[in-house]
Amino acid sequence: MKKYPLISGPMKGEILLLISIFIFTDIIFSQPGLQRQSTRGEVLSGKPVVFRSFPVPEASGNYKILLMADVMHDLMQFTRQNSEYRSIFQIEVVLRDSRSDQTFSHVWNDEFALESFSETNRRDLFFFTVDSLIIPPGHYEISYKYQDLQGRQQLQDNKKLHLPENPEHFSPGFLFLDPSRGNSHAPWILPFAPIAESSAVPYNKKLHIFSYAWFKTDSVLNAGISISDQNSGQLLFREKTRLISNNNIYSWTIDPPLASWKTGKYIVRLTYQDELDSLVIKQIFRINWFSQPRSLRNIDYAIEALEPVLSNEEFKQLKSGNKKERLSKFQGYWHQKDPDTSTAFNEIMNEYYSRVDSVDRVFGRRNGYYGWRTDPGKILLLYGHPDKIEDQSLRPVQPYLKWTYFLPERTINFIFEAVDGRKSYKLIEKEESLTK
Numbered sequence: 335m336k337k338y339p340l341i342s343g344p345m346k347g348e349i350l351l352l353i354s355i356f357i358f359t360d361i362i363f364s365q366p367g368l369q370r371q372s373t374r375g376e377v378l379s380g381k382p383v384v385f386r387s388f389p390v391p392e393a394s395g396n397y398k399i400l401l402m403a404d405v406m407h408d409l410m411q412f413t414r415q416n417s418e419y420r421s422i423f424q425i426e427v428v429l430r431d432s433r434s435d436q437t438f439s440h441v442w443n444d445e446f447a448l449e450s451f452s453e454t455n456r457r458d459l460f461f462f463t464v465d466s467l468i469i470p471p472g473h474y475e476i477s478y479k480y481q482d483l484q485g486r487q488q489l490q491d492n493k494k495l496h497l498p499e500n501p502e503h504f505s506p507g508f509l510f511l512d513p514s515r516g517n518s519h520a521p522w523i524l525p526f527a528p529i530a531e532s533s534a535v536p537y538n539k540k541l542h543i544f545s546y547a548w549f550k551t552d553s554v555l556n557a558g559i560s561i562s563d564q565n566s567g568q569l570l571f572r573e574k575t576r577l578i579s580n581n582n583i584y585s586w587t588i589d590p591p592l593a594s595w596k597t598g599k600y601i602v603r604l605t606y607q608d609e610l611d612s613l614v615i616k617q618i619f620r621i622n623w624f625s626q627p628r629s630l631r632n633i634d635y636a637i638e639a640l641e642p643v644l645s646n647e648e649f650k651q652l653k654s655g656n657k658k659e660r661l662s663k664f665q666g667y668w669h670q671k672d673p674d675t676s677t678a679f680n681e682i683m684n685e686y687y688s689r690v691d692s693v694d695r696v697f698g699r700r701n702g703y704y705g706w707r708t709d710p711g712k713i714l715l716l717y718g719h720p721d722k723i724e725d726q727s728l729r730p731v732q733p734y735l736k737w738t739y740f741l742p743e744r745t746i747n748f749i750f751e752a753v754d755g756r757k758s759y760k761l762i763e764k765e766e767s768l769t770k
Contacts, residue, residue: 381531382409386400386509386532387493397471398467399466401465404461405460405461405463419453421482421484425444427479440467442465462529464528473497477490503550503613505613508532509543511525511529511542512541513540533619534620535622545586553579554579555578557576558575559602561590563600565599571590593679597621600621602615627684629691633661639706642712671683686715690715726752727752734762736749743769744768
Protein backbone atom coordinates (compact mmCIF):
# COMPACT_ATOMS: atom_id res chain seq x y z
CA MET A 335 0.00 0.00 0.00
CA LYS A 336 1.40 3.40 -0.96
CA LYS A 337 2.03 5.71 1.98
CA TYR A 338 1.89 9.48 1.98
CA PRO A 339 3.39 11.99 4.41
CA LEU A 340 1.41 13.80 7.05
CA ILE A 341 3.08 17.02 5.94
CA SER A 342 3.30 18.55 2.51
CA GLY A 343 6.36 20.72 1.91
CA PRO A 344 8.72 21.87 4.70
CA MET A 345 8.37 20.24 8.08
CA LYS A 346 7.84 23.57 9.89
CA GLY A 347 5.49 26.40 9.15
CA GLU A 348 2.74 24.51 7.38
CA ILE A 349 -0.56 23.25 8.65
CA LEU A 350 -1.24 19.56 8.84
CA LEU A 351 -2.19 18.32 5.39
CA LEU A 352 -3.39 14.75 5.61
CA ILE A 353 -3.55 13.25 2.15
CA SER A 354 -4.10 9.65 3.13
CA ILE A 355 -4.58 7.64 6.29
CA PHE A 356 -2.82 4.40 7.02
CA ILE A 357 -2.55 2.51 10.24
CA PHE A 358 0.98 2.81 11.53
CA THR A 359 1.58 -0.38 13.49
CA ASP A 360 5.10 -1.40 12.54
CA ILE A 361 7.99 -0.34 14.75
CA ILE A 362 11.05 0.63 12.79
CA PHE A 363 13.42 -1.78 14.56
CA SER A 364 10.95 -4.67 15.03
CA GLN A 365 10.92 -3.90 18.53
CA PRO A 366 -29.30 -24.88 33.37
CA GLY A 367 -32.63 -23.66 31.41
CA LEU A 368 -30.33 -21.66 29.25
CA GLN A 369 -27.89 -23.49 27.06
CA ARG A 370 -24.40 -22.19 27.80
CA GLN A 371 -23.24 -19.90 25.01
CA SER A 372 -20.24 -17.77 24.18
CA THR A 373 -18.76 -15.39 21.64
CA ARG A 374 -16.01 -12.82 21.12
CA GLY A 375 -16.05 -9.06 21.42
CA GLU A 376 -13.99 -5.90 21.47
CA VAL A 377 -12.51 -4.13 24.45
CA LEU A 378 -14.92 -3.49 27.32
CA SER A 379 -12.92 -2.06 30.18
CA GLY A 380 -9.56 -2.19 31.85
CA LYS A 381 -10.66 -5.23 33.90
CA PRO A 382 -9.34 -8.64 32.81
CA VAL A 383 -12.71 -10.24 33.65
CA VAL A 384 -16.10 -8.54 33.84
CA PHE A 385 -18.97 -10.36 35.60
CA ARG A 386 -22.67 -9.50 35.44
CA SER A 387 -25.94 -11.02 36.63
CA PHE A 388 -29.20 -10.12 34.89
CA PRO A 389 -32.42 -11.44 36.51
CA VAL A 390 -35.70 -12.18 34.72
CA PRO A 391 -38.88 -12.99 36.73
CA GLU A 392 -40.70 -16.26 36.04
CA ALA A 393 -44.37 -17.15 36.45
CA SER A 394 -43.48 -19.42 39.37
CA GLY A 395 -42.30 -16.42 41.41
CA ASN A 396 -38.65 -17.39 41.03
CA TYR A 397 -36.05 -15.60 38.92
CA LYS A 398 -33.94 -16.87 36.08
CA ILE A 399 -30.51 -15.26 36.40
CA LEU A 400 -28.31 -14.75 33.37
CA LEU A 401 -24.74 -15.23 34.62
CA MET A 402 -22.38 -13.45 32.23
CA ALA A 403 -18.64 -13.00 32.00
CA ASP A 404 -16.32 -11.30 29.52
CA VAL A 405 -12.75 -12.62 29.75
CA MET A 406 -9.77 -10.76 28.31
CA HIS A 407 -7.68 -12.79 25.85
CA ASP A 408 -4.48 -11.83 27.65
CA LEU A 409 -5.73 -13.33 30.92
CA MET A 410 -6.36 -16.77 29.44
CA GLN A 411 -3.72 -19.49 29.20
CA PHE A 412 -3.55 -20.97 25.68
CA THR A 413 -1.97 -24.24 24.56
CA ARG A 414 -1.10 -25.21 21.01
CA GLN A 415 -3.33 -27.97 19.63
CA ASN A 416 -2.69 -28.77 15.98
CA SER A 417 -3.12 -25.46 14.16
CA GLU A 418 -5.05 -23.73 16.97
CA TYR A 419 -4.35 -22.09 20.31
CA ARG A 420 -6.93 -23.30 22.81
CA SER A 421 -7.97 -22.04 26.24
CA ILE A 422 -10.18 -23.85 28.77
CA PHE A 423 -11.50 -22.13 31.88
CA GLN A 424 -14.12 -22.45 34.57
CA ILE A 425 -16.62 -19.95 35.95
CA GLU A 426 -18.01 -20.54 39.45
CA VAL A 427 -20.85 -18.46 40.87
CA VAL A 428 -22.06 -18.74 44.48
CA LEU A 429 -25.17 -16.85 45.63
CA ARG A 430 -25.94 -16.62 49.36
CA ASP A 431 -29.16 -15.14 50.70
CA SER A 432 -27.99 -12.87 53.52
CA ARG A 433 -31.33 -13.24 55.35
CA SER A 434 -32.06 -16.97 55.10
CA ASP A 435 -28.43 -18.05 54.63
CA GLN A 436 -29.62 -20.27 51.77
CA THR A 437 -26.89 -20.85 49.19
CA PHE A 438 -27.01 -21.63 45.48
CA SER A 439 -24.01 -22.35 43.29
CA HIS A 440 -23.37 -22.95 39.63
CA VAL A 441 -20.20 -23.98 37.80
CA TRP A 442 -19.55 -24.25 34.09
CA ASN A 443 -16.55 -24.75 31.86
CA ASP A 444 -15.95 -23.08 28.53
CA GLU A 445 -13.25 -23.26 25.90
CA PHE A 446 -11.98 -20.94 23.24
CA ALA A 447 -9.74 -21.42 20.20
CA LEU A 448 -7.71 -18.91 18.18
CA GLU A 449 -5.81 -19.38 14.95
CA SER A 450 -3.30 -16.57 15.54
CA PHE A 451 -0.81 -16.60 18.43
CA SER A 452 -0.69 -12.79 18.46
CA GLU A 453 -4.38 -12.65 19.40
CA THR A 454 -3.77 -14.69 22.55
CA ASN A 455 -2.06 -11.66 24.12
CA ARG A 456 -4.64 -9.08 23.08
CA ARG A 457 -5.97 -6.85 25.84
CA ASP A 458 -8.56 -5.23 23.62
CA LEU A 459 -10.46 -8.45 22.83
CA PHE A 460 -12.74 -10.37 25.16
CA PHE A 461 -14.44 -13.76 25.13
CA PHE A 462 -18.07 -13.76 26.27
CA THR A 463 -19.65 -16.68 28.09
CA VAL A 464 -23.11 -16.98 29.67
CA ASP A 465 -25.15 -19.53 31.58
CA SER A 466 -28.22 -19.35 33.82
CA LEU A 467 -29.56 -20.36 37.20
CA ILE A 468 -33.08 -20.29 38.68
CA ILE A 469 -33.34 -19.05 42.28
CA PRO A 470 -36.07 -17.74 44.62
CA PRO A 471 -36.41 -14.10 45.74
CA GLY A 472 -33.89 -12.88 48.28
CA HIS A 473 -31.08 -10.51 49.20
CA TYR A 474 -28.06 -12.16 47.66
CA GLU A 475 -24.34 -11.76 48.05
CA ILE A 476 -22.72 -13.11 44.89
CA SER A 477 -19.20 -14.45 44.56
CA TYR A 478 -17.83 -14.89 41.03
CA LYS A 479 -14.64 -16.81 40.34
CA TYR A 480 -12.68 -17.29 37.12
CA GLN A 481 -10.25 -20.23 37.09
CA ASP A 482 -7.96 -21.10 34.19
CA LEU A 483 -7.92 -24.89 33.74
CA GLN A 484 -4.59 -24.88 31.90
CA GLY A 485 -2.70 -22.48 34.12
CA ARG A 486 -2.77 -20.74 37.48
CA GLN A 487 -4.69 -17.63 36.49
CA GLN A 488 -7.71 -16.92 38.64
CA LEU A 489 -9.77 -13.88 39.53
CA GLN A 490 -12.62 -13.29 41.95
CA ASP A 491 -15.26 -10.58 42.31
CA ASN A 492 -18.18 -9.95 44.67
CA LYS A 493 -21.49 -8.23 44.02
CA LYS A 494 -24.96 -7.92 45.53
CA LEU A 495 -28.37 -8.67 44.04
CA HIS A 496 -31.84 -7.97 45.44
CA LEU A 497 -34.72 -10.02 44.04
CA PRO A 498 -38.04 -8.80 45.54
CA GLU A 499 -40.81 -11.24 46.45
CA ASN A 500 -44.16 -10.77 44.71
CA PRO A 501 -43.41 -7.26 43.37
CA GLU A 502 -45.91 -5.06 41.57
CA HIS A 503 -43.22 -4.34 39.00
CA PHE A 504 -39.54 -5.07 38.47
CA SER A 505 -36.66 -4.13 36.17
CA PRO A 506 -32.92 -4.83 36.53
CA GLY A 507 -31.96 -1.81 34.43
CA PHE A 508 -30.47 -2.36 31.01
CA LEU A 509 -27.85 -4.25 29.06
CA PHE A 510 -25.59 -3.05 26.27
CA LEU A 511 -25.86 -5.28 23.20
CA ASP A 512 -23.07 -5.67 20.67
CA PRO A 513 -24.44 -6.28 17.14
CA SER A 514 -20.97 -7.25 15.94
CA ARG A 515 -21.23 -10.33 18.16
CA GLY A 516 -24.30 -11.46 16.24
CA ASN A 517 -27.38 -13.13 17.66
CA SER A 518 -26.38 -16.80 17.57
CA HIS A 519 -24.95 -16.46 21.08
CA ALA A 520 -27.68 -14.26 22.52
CA PRO A 521 -29.69 -15.59 25.48
CA TRP A 522 -33.34 -16.28 24.71
CA ILE A 523 -34.66 -12.86 25.75
CA LEU A 524 -32.05 -10.82 23.83
CA PRO A 525 -31.86 -9.98 20.10
CA PHE A 526 -28.03 -9.70 20.15
CA ALA A 527 -25.28 -10.99 22.39
CA PRO A 528 -24.69 -8.55 25.27
CA ILE A 529 -21.54 -7.30 26.92
CA ALA A 530 -21.14 -7.99 30.61
CA GLU A 531 -19.97 -4.45 31.45
CA SER A 532 -22.72 -1.99 32.34
CA SER A 533 -20.85 1.01 33.76
CA ALA A 534 -18.30 1.62 30.98
CA VAL A 535 -18.47 1.07 27.23
CA PRO A 536 -15.94 1.54 24.43
CA TYR A 537 -15.60 4.84 22.61
CA ASN A 538 -16.59 4.92 18.93
CA LYS A 539 -18.45 1.62 19.25
CA LYS A 540 -21.94 0.90 17.90
CA LEU A 541 -24.01 -0.64 20.68
CA HIS A 542 -27.71 -1.11 21.36
CA ILE A 543 -29.46 -0.82 24.71
CA PHE A 544 -31.83 -3.57 25.85
CA SER A 545 -34.24 -3.08 28.71
CA TYR A 546 -37.37 -4.71 30.03
CA ALA A 547 -39.89 -4.27 32.82
CA TRP A 548 -42.04 -6.90 34.50
CA PHE A 549 -45.51 -5.70 35.58
CA LYS A 550 -48.03 -7.77 37.51
CA THR A 551 -50.84 -6.36 35.39
CA ASP A 552 -51.03 -7.51 31.77
CA SER A 553 -51.73 -4.44 29.62
CA VAL A 554 -50.13 -2.03 27.16
CA LEU A 555 -47.23 -0.12 28.70
CA ASN A 556 -45.90 3.35 27.88
CA ALA A 557 -42.10 3.33 27.86
CA GLY A 558 -39.56 6.11 27.49
CA ILE A 559 -35.83 6.63 27.59
CA SER A 560 -33.69 9.75 27.79
CA ILE A 561 -29.89 10.02 27.83
CA SER A 562 -28.10 13.18 28.97
CA ASP A 563 -24.50 14.32 29.25
CA GLN A 564 -23.82 14.34 33.00
CA ASN A 565 -21.28 17.15 32.77
CA SER A 566 -23.29 19.61 30.66
CA GLY A 567 -26.80 18.36 31.37
CA GLN A 568 -27.51 18.40 27.63
CA LEU A 569 -30.23 16.00 26.47
CA LEU A 570 -28.71 13.88 23.71
CA PHE A 571 -31.32 11.22 23.05
CA ARG A 572 -35.00 10.62 23.73
CA GLU A 573 -37.43 7.95 22.59
CA LYS A 574 -40.95 6.90 23.55
CA THR A 575 -42.94 3.83 22.61
CA ARG A 576 -45.80 1.54 23.64
CA LEU A 577 -44.98 -2.02 24.61
CA ILE A 578 -47.13 -5.14 24.53
CA SER A 579 -46.82 -7.80 27.22
CA ASN A 580 -45.19 -11.17 26.68
CA ASN A 581 -45.97 -13.13 29.85
CA ASN A 582 -45.97 -9.85 31.79
CA ILE A 583 -42.56 -8.87 30.37
CA TYR A 584 -42.32 -5.66 28.34
CA SER A 585 -39.01 -5.52 26.50
CA TRP A 586 -37.48 -3.26 23.86
CA THR A 587 -34.21 -2.57 22.13
CA ILE A 588 -33.05 1.02 21.72
CA ASP A 589 -30.48 2.32 19.25
CA PRO A 590 -28.98 5.61 20.54
CA PRO A 591 -26.05 7.00 18.49
CA LEU A 592 -23.44 6.05 21.10
CA ALA A 593 -20.66 5.87 18.51
CA SER A 594 -21.02 9.60 17.82
CA TRP A 595 -20.67 10.69 21.44
CA LYS A 596 -17.48 11.86 23.10
CA THR A 597 -15.89 10.26 26.14
CA GLY A 598 -17.49 11.10 29.48
CA LYS A 599 -20.34 10.19 31.82
CA TYR A 600 -23.96 9.86 30.71
CA ILE A 601 -27.22 9.53 32.63
CA VAL A 602 -29.88 7.12 31.38
CA ARG A 603 -33.46 7.53 32.58
CA LEU A 604 -35.93 4.76 31.74
CA THR A 605 -39.65 5.03 32.49
CA TYR A 606 -42.39 2.41 32.31
CA GLN A 607 -46.02 3.32 33.02
CA ASP A 608 -49.36 1.51 32.89
CA GLU A 609 -52.79 2.79 33.88
CA LEU A 610 -52.13 2.32 37.60
CA ASP A 611 -48.44 2.49 38.30
CA SER A 612 -45.06 3.62 37.00
CA LEU A 613 -41.44 2.53 37.28
CA VAL A 614 -38.42 4.82 36.86
CA ILE A 615 -34.82 3.61 36.53
CA LYS A 616 -31.74 5.85 36.53
CA GLN A 617 -28.33 4.52 35.61
CA ILE A 618 -24.98 6.18 34.87
CA PHE A 619 -22.44 4.86 32.42
CA ARG A 620 -19.18 6.16 31.03
CA ILE A 621 -17.86 6.10 27.48
CA ASN A 622 -14.15 5.32 27.69
CA TRP A 623 -11.51 5.43 24.99
CA PHE A 624 -9.67 2.37 26.24
CA SER A 625 -7.25 2.29 23.29
CA GLN A 626 -6.59 6.04 23.34
CA PRO A 627 -3.00 6.87 22.34
CA ARG A 628 -0.91 7.50 25.45
CA SER A 629 0.27 10.85 24.11
CA LEU A 630 -3.34 12.09 24.02
CA ARG A 631 -4.03 11.47 27.68
CA ASN A 632 -2.25 14.61 28.85
CA ILE A 633 -3.40 17.78 27.10
CA ASP A 634 -0.11 19.63 27.61
CA TYR A 635 1.96 16.80 26.17
CA ALA A 636 -0.51 16.41 23.29
CA ILE A 637 -0.02 20.10 22.46
CA GLU A 638 3.76 19.81 22.74
CA ALA A 639 3.73 16.92 20.28
CA LEU A 640 2.31 19.29 17.64
CA GLU A 641 5.52 21.33 17.65
CA PRO A 642 6.99 19.60 14.55
CA VAL A 643 3.97 20.51 12.39
CA LEU A 644 3.19 24.06 13.55
CA SER A 645 4.83 27.40 12.95
CA ASN A 646 6.39 29.05 15.99
CA GLU A 647 3.49 31.49 16.20
CA GLU A 648 0.83 28.77 15.92
CA PHE A 649 2.55 26.66 18.54
CA LYS A 650 2.93 29.61 20.93
CA GLN A 651 -0.73 30.54 20.53
CA LEU A 652 -1.90 26.96 21.16
CA LYS A 653 0.15 26.73 24.38
CA SER A 654 -1.15 30.00 25.83
CA GLY A 655 -4.03 30.37 28.29
CA ASN A 656 -5.24 28.30 31.22
CA LYS A 657 -5.87 24.57 30.95
CA LYS A 658 -9.50 24.98 29.90
CA GLU A 659 -8.54 27.49 27.19
CA ARG A 660 -5.71 25.28 25.94
CA LEU A 661 -8.05 22.31 25.74
CA SER A 662 -10.62 24.35 23.81
CA LYS A 663 -8.03 25.56 21.28
CA PHE A 664 -6.61 22.06 20.94
CA GLN A 665 -10.05 20.61 20.23
CA GLY A 666 -10.76 23.39 17.74
CA TYR A 667 -7.50 22.72 15.92
CA TRP A 668 -8.31 19.07 15.41
CA HIS A 669 -11.98 19.66 14.68
CA GLN A 670 -10.94 21.61 11.56
CA LYS A 671 -9.06 18.56 10.33
CA ASP A 672 -11.70 15.96 11.19
CA PRO A 673 -12.73 14.17 7.97
CA ASP A 674 -16.09 13.13 9.47
CA THR A 675 -17.58 15.51 12.01
CA SER A 676 -20.72 13.36 12.34
CA THR A 677 -18.80 11.11 14.75
CA ALA A 678 -16.81 11.94 17.87
CA PHE A 679 -13.87 9.89 16.64
CA ASN A 680 -11.30 11.92 14.71
CA GLU A 681 -9.39 9.53 12.44
CA ILE A 682 -6.72 12.11 11.62
CA MET A 683 -6.00 12.96 15.25
CA ASN A 684 -5.92 9.30 16.25
CA GLU A 685 -3.48 8.52 13.42
CA TYR A 686 -1.20 11.39 14.38
CA TYR A 687 -0.99 10.50 18.07
CA SER A 688 -0.63 6.80 17.30
CA ARG A 689 2.50 7.84 15.41
CA VAL A 690 3.60 9.96 18.37
CA ASP A 691 3.28 6.90 20.61
CA SER A 692 5.28 4.84 18.12
CA VAL A 693 8.19 7.26 17.86
CA ASP A 694 8.17 7.70 21.64
CA ARG A 695 8.51 3.95 22.09
CA VAL A 696 11.39 3.69 19.61
CA PHE A 697 13.26 6.98 20.07
CA GLY A 698 11.98 8.33 23.39
CA ARG A 699 14.05 9.04 26.44
CA ARG A 700 14.16 6.70 29.41
CA ASN A 701 10.67 7.74 30.46
CA GLY A 702 9.37 6.92 26.98
CA TYR A 703 8.46 10.46 25.90
CA TYR A 704 9.70 13.12 23.43
CA GLY A 705 10.83 10.66 20.78
CA TRP A 706 9.37 13.06 18.21
CA ARG A 707 12.06 15.62 19.10
CA THR A 708 14.79 13.37 17.68
CA ASP A 709 15.63 13.65 13.98
CA PRO A 710 14.34 10.20 12.97
CA GLY A 711 11.38 10.61 15.32
CA LYS A 712 10.26 13.81 13.57
CA ILE A 713 10.51 12.21 10.14
CA LEU A 714 8.74 9.05 11.21
CA LEU A 715 5.99 11.17 12.74
CA LEU A 716 5.53 13.27 9.62
CA TYR A 717 5.99 10.71 6.87
CA GLY A 718 5.21 7.39 8.50
CA HIS A 719 7.12 4.17 8.06
CA PRO A 720 9.71 4.38 5.24
CA ASP A 721 9.19 2.35 2.08
CA LYS A 722 12.82 1.26 2.08
CA ILE A 723 15.40 0.98 4.87
CA GLU A 724 19.16 0.68 4.46
CA ASP A 725 20.68 0.09 7.89
CA GLN A 726 24.46 0.40 8.15
CA SER A 727 24.41 1.55 11.77
CA LEU A 728 27.01 -0.96 12.93
CA ARG A 729 29.65 -0.24 10.28
CA PRO A 730 33.03 0.56 11.88
CA VAL A 731 33.52 3.53 9.53
CA GLN A 732 30.87 6.20 8.86
CA PRO A 733 27.88 4.20 10.14
CA TYR A 734 24.56 5.45 8.81
CA LEU A 735 20.86 4.74 8.43
CA LYS A 736 19.00 5.59 5.21
CA TRP A 737 15.24 5.89 4.85
CA THR A 738 13.55 6.17 1.46
CA TYR A 739 10.01 7.37 0.80
CA PHE A 740 8.40 6.84 -2.61
CA LEU A 741 5.79 9.59 -2.81
CA PRO A 742 3.40 10.25 -5.73
CA GLU A 743 5.55 12.92 -7.39
CA ARG A 744 8.91 12.61 -5.69
CA THR A 745 11.33 10.33 -3.88
CA ILE A 746 12.91 11.45 -0.61
CA ASN A 747 15.98 9.94 1.06
CA PHE A 748 16.85 10.78 4.66
CA ILE A 749 20.37 9.83 5.76
CA PHE A 750 21.20 9.70 9.46
CA GLU A 751 24.54 9.39 11.16
CA ALA A 752 24.46 6.49 13.62
CA VAL A 753 25.89 7.53 16.96
CA ASP A 754 27.30 4.79 19.19
CA GLY A 755 25.69 1.90 17.34
CA ARG A 756 21.93 2.31 17.33
CA LYS A 757 21.64 4.46 20.45
CA SER A 758 20.85 7.68 18.58
CA TYR A 759 20.74 9.14 15.08
CA LYS A 760 21.45 12.58 13.63
CA LEU A 761 20.08 13.73 10.28
CA ILE A 762 23.02 14.64 8.05
CA GLU A 763 21.48 14.71 4.58
CA LYS A 764 18.17 14.92 2.77
CA GLU A 765 18.00 13.95 -0.91
CA GLU A 766 14.94 14.70 -2.99
CA SER A 767 14.21 13.87 -6.62
CA LEU A 768 11.16 14.08 -8.86
CA THR A 769 9.46 10.85 -9.83
CA LYS A 770 9.81 10.18 -13.54
